[in-house]
Amino acid sequence: MSTLNETIKKIHGLDPKSMRLARERQDQLTKPQGSLGVLEELSIKMAGIQRQPIPEISKKVIIVMAGDHGVAAEGVSAFPQEVTPQMVANFAAGGAGINVLARHAGAEVRVVDMGVAVPLDIPGVIDRKVRPGTANMAEGPAMTRDQAIACLEAGIEMAEAAIADGADLLGTGDMGIANTTASSAILTVFSGAEMEHSVGRGTGIGADALELKKDVIRRAIRVNQPDKEDGIDVLSKVGGLEIGGLAGVMLGAAANRVPVIVDGFISGAAALVAASLCPDCRNYMIASHVSVEPGHKLILDQLALKPMLFMNMRLGEGTGAALASSLVDASCKVLAEMATFAEAGVSEKEEDRTEQGAGI
Amino acid sequence: MSTLNETIKKIHGLDPKSMRLARERQDQLTKPQGSLGVLEELSIKMAGIQRQPIPEISKKVIIVMAGDHGVAAEGVSAFPQEVTPQMVANFAAGGAGINVLARHAGAEVRVVDMGVAVPLDIPGVIDRKVRPGTANMAEGPAMTRDQAIACLEAGIEMAEAAIADGADLLGTGDMGIANTTASSAILTVFSGAEMEHSVGRGTGIGADALELKKDVIRRAIRVNQPDKEDGIDVLSKVGGLEIGGLAGVMLGAAANRVPVIVDGFISGAAALVAASLCPDCRNYMIASHVSVEPGHKLILDQLALKPMLFMNMRLGEGTGAALASSLVDASCKVLAEMATFAEAGVSEKEEDRTEQGAGI
Numbered sequence: 001m002s003t004l005n006e007t008i009k010k011i012h013g014l015d016p017k018s019m020r021l022a023r024e025r026q027d028q029l030t031k032p033q034g035s036l037g038v039l040e041e042l043s044i045k046m047a048g049i050q051r052q053p054i055p056e057i058s059k060k061v062i063i064v065m066a067g068d069h070g071v072a073a074e075g076v077s078a079f080p081q082e083v084t085p086q087m088v089a090n091f092a093a094g095g096a097g098i099n100v101l102a103r104h105a106g107a108e109v110r111v112v113d114m115g116v117a118v119p120l121d122i123p124g125v126i127d128r129k130v131r132p133g134t135a136n137m138a139e140g141p142a143m144t145r146d147q148a149i150a151c152l153e154a155g156i157e158m159a160e161a162a163i164a165d166g167a168d169l170l171g172t173g174d175m176g177i178a179n180t181t182a183s184s185a186i187l188t189v190f191s192g193a194e195m196e197h198s199v200g201r202g203t204g205i206g207a208d209a210l211e212l213k214k215d216v217i218r219r220a221i222r223v224n225q226p227d228k229e230d231g232i233d234v235l236s237k238v239g240g241l242e243i244g245g246l247a248g249v250m251l252g253a254a255a256n257r258v259p260v261i262v263d264g265f266i267s268g269a270a271a272l273v274a275a276s277l278c279p280d281c282r283n284y285m286i287a288s289h290v291s292v293e294p295g296h297k298l299i300l301d302q303l304a305l306k307p308m309l310f311m312n313m314r315l316g317e318g319t320g321a322a323l324a325s326s327l328v329d330a331s332c333k334v335l336a337e338m339a340t341f342a343e344a345g346v347s348e349k350e351e352d353r354t355e356q357g358a359g360i
Numbered sequence: 361m362s363t364l365n366e367t368i369k370k371i372h373g374l375d376p377k378s379m380r381l382a383r384e385r386q387d388q389l390t391k392p393q394g395s396l397g398v399l400e401e402l403s404i405k406m407a408g409i410q411r412q413p414i415p416e417i418s419k420k421v422i423i424v425m426a427g428d429h430g431v432a433a434e435g436v437s438a439f440p441q442e443v444t445p446q447m448v449a450n451f452a453a454g455g456a457g458i459n460v461l462a463r464h465a466g467a468e469v470r471v472v473d474m475g476v477a478v479p480l481d482i483p484g485v486i487d488r489k490v491r492p493g494t495a496n497m498a499e500g501p502a503m504t505r506d507q508a509i510a511c512l513e514a515g516i517e518m519a520e521a522a523i524a525d526g527a528d529l530l531g532t533g534d535m536g537i538a539n540t541t542a543s544s545a546i547l548t549v550f551s552g553a554e555m556e557h558s559v560g561r562g563t564g565i566g567a568d569a570l571e572l573k574k575d576v577i578r579r580a581i582r583v584n585q586p587d588k589e590d591g592i593d594v595l596s597k598v599g600g601l602e603i604g605g606l607a608g609v610m611l612g613a614a615a616n617r618v619p620v621i622v623d624g625f626i627s628g629a630a631a632l633v634a635a636s637l638c639p640d641c642r643n644y645m646i647a648s649h650v651s652v653e654p655g656h657k658l659i660l661d662q663l664a665l666k667p668m669l670f671m672n673m674r675l676g677e678g679t680g681a682a683l684a685s686s687l688v689d690a691s692c693k694v695l696a697e698m699a700t701f702a703e704a705g706v707s708e709k710e711e712d713r714t715e716q717g718a719g720i
Contacts, residue, residue: 029457030447030450030455030456030457031456031457031675032438032439032563032564032674032675033564034564035563035564035673035674035675036457036671036673036675036679037652037671037672037673037674038671038672038673039671039673078392078709078710079392079707079708079709079710080707080710082707083706083707086704086705086706086707087390087706089704089705090390090699090704090706093699093704095390095697095698095699095703095704096390096391096698096699096704097389097390097391097396097694097698099697099698100690100693100694100697100698101690101693101694103693103697104686104689104690104693203392203395203709204392204393204394204395204709292397307670308669308670308671309668309669309670309687310667310668310669310670311396311397311398311399311668311687312397312398313395313396313397313398313399314392314395314397315391315392315395315396319396323687323690326464326686327669327671327683329464330460330461330464330683333460333461333463333464334457334460334461337455337459337460337463338455338456338457338459338460339450339453339455339456343455344446344449344450344453344455344456345446345449346443346446346447346450347439347440347442347443347446348439349438349439349563349564350438350439350440
């Protein structure tokens with residue numbers, strides 16, 4: 001059996017017993033029940049993922065994957081394609097947004113070349129290049145089906161390597177000029193959404209370029225006819241190399257019962273691919289922020305994930321995942337470190353005044 | 361001149377030159393302009409507050425103020441009044457939500473007794489008790505005008521003491537059974553909002569208690585006739601001792617050009633009082649999260665502040681401020697530590713494809 005199929009077979013639901021014990025402890029901590037909202041829910045999800053009532057995080061790794069897009073030739077991005085390798089070098093040198101925010105969050109950054117168009121020789125960058133950039137999806141498939149599977153499997157291996165090194169919280173990030181075009185195409189195929197909801201300005205294109213971008217995506221879908229019931233077909237025809245890699249990271253995390261924070265729009269498109277291959281892998285995903293890119297909210301709705309941060313960000317790279325990783329830390333610490341009513345000698349709620357079955 | 365008036369006279373606008381230099385640097389960093397959204401805006405606001413183009417944070421202090429409310433006798437809270445001193449002891453022992461989240465954010469917690477109903481003798485709790493709990497505002501003024509001023513001045517002194525100890529980022533937090541009742545009354549007076557928008561379930565009261573709470577607030581406003589043009593009048597008639605103290609912290613921070621993170625609903629009500637006394641102090645406020653308490657969004661709208669975290673929290677104590685303080689740190693680090701396009705050798709935007717005057 002292939003690595004991909006084996007991995008998918010290993011993905012199961014969350015552990016209800018650990019979640020129940022975590023919920024019971026949350027309800028004994030010195031606060032009104034449910035008053036820490038998403039922090040409580042996250043800690044309970046973490047308990048279900050880790051199969052322990054008091055989950056812990058000891059090592060966070062953000063996997064940033066880079067790839068180029070043949071569709072950049074259509075003029076869909078505000079930046080030239082040479083920026084992809086330049087930014088990869090910036091990641092390796094520690095000068096990019098993700099480096100700053102990962103350092104702040106105490107997370108390690110691993111940079112993977114999934115398919116930058118030019119040869120790279122940058123110390124510290126992991127070479128998993130499947131091909132030097134995708135083909136122009138407006139004219140035909142972005143990559144072959146075998147290449148799409150190779151991307152997914154490379155992502156699985158990257159997740160498993162990080163986990164083998166002790167990572168118990170993963171985050172995803174992306175770099176690839178024109179990758180919002182591929183991500184919007186993926187979203188459009190899976191959701192059937194109108195272009196006006198699924199396509200946005202990416203790095204900041206103007207109104208004319210936005211119309212062009214929509215035309216290019218329409219053309220890519222018409223030319224390729226991706227089958228929304230077949231995630232590998234969608235990925236190969238209108239996806240990207242880094243997007244396939246990130247979907248693999250998510251599957252690899254889920255198969256190993258490790259949570260994975262889904263960054264922004266590109267990571268969200270990768271999550272759609274992963275969820276189409278194995279809906280249960282959504283159990284292991286944690287949403288971070290909601291991007292300025294209009295399709296991001298649609299993606300989160302499709303995944304039934306709720307973002308925590310509303311900060312008008314649209315950089316990618318894993319910057320939202322890095323910020324959110326600190327919130328996941330916080331959720332586990334609340335569960336582990338807060339005193340219970342009994343320990344602190346604090347009186348509980350006067351039940352007669354309270355709502356029946358009050359939740360959040 | 362009184363401490364209060366002197367403090368208000370010292371509050372001025374942000375420094376436009378430092379903000380312009382910070383904006384210029386943000387626009388040279390290796391990311392599409394504006395793509396870090398609120399992180400960029402925050403860093404620029406911080407520059408304007410600190411009057412330096414690259415702002416820094418070296419010490420964060422969250423000031424948690426506690427006070428009791430005579431109106432608790434009306435049965436407006438799900439918890440008995442004895443919980444106020446119990447939770448103050450929990451803060452001092454390090455077992456409350458704010459302790460865990462402040463430790464996580466690297467912030468010091470200072471706990472101030474502004475008016476707990478019973479005598480406290482808890483090591484580590486700062487005694488600034490103005491009176492042992494407010495009077496029941498449903499029957500008359502919560503406190504005298506002089507006591508309201510004393511609360512504000514105690515808050516100013518607490519802010520200045522923290523700043524003298526090196527704090528360059530303050531956060532606010534509260535504890536006081538029934539203090540959502542006072543906060544909803546303050547909001548209702550200042551905004552003229554309908555009760556259904558300004559009054560919520562606090563720590564989790566049921567439907568009947570919620571109706572009672574609205575009746576109590578209506579009665580408090582009718583009996584006291586607070587003058588919305590006079591913040592001290594509003595504070596004294598329908599406010600709280602910890603709310604006055606927190607408003608003072610905000611004024612003291614602003615007068616000393618130190619940013620202050622406004623926690624949730626109670627801190628928001630304090631911010632309304634502070635802003636009514638000196639609208640310019642809003643320049644120094646940073647919003648954190650948006651609470652489950654329905655009036656919180658109204659308060660943030662009144663203050664023209666935008667929250668960053670949407671986490672369904674409703675605990676108070678400064679828990680939202682603690683989480684947000686890490687985002688403020690992150691914003692300053694982005695500005696200080698990211699590489700510029702020139703430093704990293706990254707190509708800039710192709711202007712012909714981009715929007716004219718693109719902002720966020």
